[in-house]
Amino acid sequence: MSDAGAANTAAVEKMGFKDGDLIQELGYDDDVDDNLRDALEEVTGSDLLAEDDHEVVDGILLWWRDGEGDLVDELVDSLTTLDEGGVIWLMTPKSGRDGYVSPAEIQEAAPTAGLHVTSTEGASTDWTATRLVARRKN
Template sequence: MGATTDPAADTAAVAKLGFKPGQLVQEFGWDEHVDDDFRVAVEELTGNELLDEDADDVADVVLCWFRGGDGDLGDALVDAITNLTDGGIVWLLTPKKGRPGHVTAAEIDEAAPSVGLHATSSVSASANWAGTRMTTPKSGRR
């Protein structure tokens, strides 16, 4: 489930997800199976390296790679929003249906509100990964 082979497709996917130059993006759940070309496209579009899980910077966007078997999705989302700016976006990236580690929409819909997030849309992020866009309520989560 690693990298794709079409950098233009990755750039288009990243732009479609709404990434913008100058944004700080923090990444959670990285392992050797994530889509590295997608990650590089995010860095190229934003002009910043991805912040790792231990960074203390306030992030505009969080990429949260999550596979079934990674533990509790709610716990992963709590970690993901720790440094998220008010009004920031979480992109939950999960393996597409039929791939090992697939996470159902029902699991996502159950976990998101329990941590104060609202799943707003789902897209194909890359060849093997689906993306679910999550936001905090308009009134803020704090």
């Protein structure tokens, strides 16, 4: 396995996905990390679901870049297919890359969308992964 492949497998393990999980991918474009996508498909044993799929999923992989619109709206929309207890991994370009999204913007958008930021990981050379989960109901 290449160093990049091993790094992507380690990133997927940190994301907590396992065999049998369904993941829906939103915001796909030609700049996404294909090696990370491949590693996710290998670990889960299934293809990533597209934006127009309406199955209930265990996780969302949301690629987001600055200037793409309203992050709160996108996060709220992504919740429609997410199973209770599921997780959203918000993938944003790392600092210094085109489309960089500041952590402050994510911290501001998440609670408005009913989500809580739990961790941030370097998912690949160009992308940061921020883990978002639904806030607990009181």
